Amino acid sequence: MEKPNKIVTKDLDFFYGDFKALEDISVAFKKNQISALIGPSGCGKSTFLRCLNRMNDLIPGSSVKGEIYIDGKDIYGQNIDVVHLRRRVGMVFQKPNPFPKTIFDNVAYGLRVNGIKERKIVAECVEKSLKQAVLWDEVKDRLHSSALGLSGGQQQRLCIARALSVEPEVILMDEPASALDPIATQKIEELIHELKREFTIIIVTHNMQQAARVSDITAFFYMGRLIETGDTETMFTRPQLKQTEDYITGRFG
Amino acid sequence: MERHFFKELENLKMTILNMAALTQRALENATRAYLERDEQLGQTVIDGDKKINALEIAVDQYTLKLLALEQPMAKDLRMILGTAKISNELERIADQAVNISERTQFLCKYPPLENIPAMDQLIDVSLSMVKKAVSCFVNEDVKTAYEIRKMDDMADEHTLTVLQTLVEYMVKNTPATERRRLNTRRSVQTIIISRCLERTCDLSTNIGEHVAFITEGVNIKHQGIDAEP
Numbered sequence: 001m002e003k004p005n006k007i008v009t010k011d012l013d014f015f016y017g018d019f020k021a022l023e024d025i026s027v028a029f030k031k032n033q034i035s036a037l038i039g040p041s042g043c044g045k046s047t048f049l050r051c052l053n054r055m056n057d058l059i060p061g062s063s064v065k066g067e068i069y070i071d072g073k074d075i076y077g078q079n080i081d082v083v084h085l086r087r088r089v090g091m092v093f094q095k096p097n098p099f100p101k102t103i104f105d106n107v108a109y110g111l112r113v114n115g116i117k118e119r120k121i122v123a124e125c126v127e128k129s130l131k132q133a134v135l136w137d138e139v140k141d142r143l144h145s146s147a148l149g150l151s152g153g154q155q156q157r158l159c160i161a162r163a164l165s166v167e168p169e170v171i172l173m174d175e176p177a178s179a180l181d182p183i184a185t186q187k188i189e190e191l192i193h194e195l196k197r198e199f200t201i202i203i204v205t206h207n208m209q210q211a212a213r214v215s216d217i218t219a220f221f222y223m224g225r226l227i228e229t230g231d232t233e234t235m236f237t238r239p240q241l242k243q244t245e246d247y248i249t250g251r252f253g
Numbered sequence: 254m255e256r257h258f259f260k261e262l263e264n265l266k267m268t269i270l271n272m273a274a275l276t277q278r279a280l281e282n283a284t285r286a287y288l289e290r291d292e293q294l295g296q297t298v299i300d301g302d303k304k305i306n307a308l309e310i311a312v313d314q315y316t317l318k319l320l321a322l323e324q325p326m327a328k329d330l331r332m333i334l335g336t337a338k339i340s341n342e343l344e345r346i347a348d349q350a351v352n353i354s355e356r357t358q359f360l361c362k363y364p365p366l367e368n369i370p371a372m373d374q375l376i377d378v379s380l381s382m383v384k385k386a387v388s389c390f391v392n393e394d395v396k397t398a399y400e401i402r403k404m405d406d407m408a409d410e411h412t413l414t415v416l417q418t419l420v421e422y423m424v425k426n427t428p429a430t431e432r433r434r435l436n437t438r439r440s441v442q443t444i445i446i447s448r449c450l451e452r453t454c455d456l457s458t459n460i461g462e463h464v465a466f467i468t469e470g471v472n473i474k475h476q477g478i479d480a481e482p
Contacts, residue, residue, distance in 0.1 A: 238470025
């Protein structure tokens with residue numbers, strides 16, 4: 001049975017002031033699929049990613065045209081609670097950015113700001129999130145040590161656990177492994193595979209092999225436009241368009 | 254700035270072309286040795302096979318290196334996988350040329366059999382198919398791949414005719430025991446040669462199929478011969 005669409009964008013344009021950073025993006029991402037966004041620097045893939053949970057709202061002078069639907073509801077429509085939206089659509093960034101707090105408090109933070117205070121529930125949620133992020137076994141004996149004492153790979157998994165703690169439906173990842181060594185990268189990639197069962201994941205990556213390894217769907221962006229999208233196997237073995245072929249084989253970009 | 258990798262791909266292609274040229278010449282010489290009963294020419298084919306074997310190993314190592322170090326994508330990936338397979342096919346064609354030359358050396362020791370027109374036709378078809386397979390790779394021409402596949406049926410027909418002609422010859426034309434033995438031996442060796450030629454046609458067909466995969470990413474194996482690009 002075909003999976004339902006989770007996120008759909010229609011004729012999406014995005015502007016930084018007068019500069020049109022995204023043009024006419026219409027694409028659909030299915031539920032419980034991993035989609036990779038690839039393209040050269042400045043092509044708009046990260047901008048597009050940040051449109052999906054309205055992170056771009058925070059940039060002065062930016063504006064959006066077009067529509068983005070999550071589960072059929074326009075997230076730029078009226079009566080949208082942006083904080084609630086960002087809880088549903090979590091985000092993990094390029095550089096691990098744990099708070100200067102304990103491991104436990106990092107994961108508990110999102111729960112507490114959402115009003116969950118009961119210690120037993122918080123502790124259960126922290127454990128569950130750390131297990132989902134495949135970090136539990138490594139940190140269970142030092143939950144109250146500083147998160148800054150973890151390795152880069154562990155910190156990134158902690159950030160993923162922190163994103164998972166508020167039970168999002170979609171996880172956006174902006175080059176989540178680019179600052180990590182190959183072993184830590186492999187762990188993150190394995191984790192992404194595991195998370196697909198419960199979440200819809202969209203990942204921006206500069207690493208073409210990573211896109212090929214982790215994603216079900218690949219979308220190629222170039223100069224603010226979505227050039228080609230398709231199942232990852234086809235995109236990396238026989239893309240339809242020459243522009244895509246030239247990019248993924250390193251002939252431009 | 255051109256990527257170093259593209260130069261490596263070009264080198265790989267040149268190695269295959271070198272191998273293809275040697276293989277094509279081996280088959281031409283093997284069939285000429287058979288037709289002209291030239292034992293010495295047959296021996297050059299047998300001796301030359303080492304070089305083709307070495308090139309096959311070089312291509313295997315080269316493709317493995319490019320896959321591991323360059324992690325190619327799309328057409329580059331298909332080119333590397335395809336050339337590895339084409340090199341195998343070429344090496345096997347060269348082995349058939351050796352086999353033909355060895356049979357020829359046996360046949361040269363005895364008086365010739367009467368001419369079998371289907372054998373001449375089979376030689377023409379197989380030489381033409383190998384030639385087309387190589388040009389199909391050089392020009393990345395999928396249309397030729399389909400043409401080769403159609404020619405393979407012709408090769409099968411000629412092989413069958415050679416077999417029927419020689420079986421009939423063995424059965425009918427051999428009253429005396431000693432002569433029967435000789436006729437049977439020569440006929441069997443000739444049948445083996447026809448089988449070798451028929452195999453070269455199959456292998457040429459495979460090369461065409463690999464070229465279609467490299468060029469367009471399509472798999473045209475095991476389709477009816479009427480399938481078109």
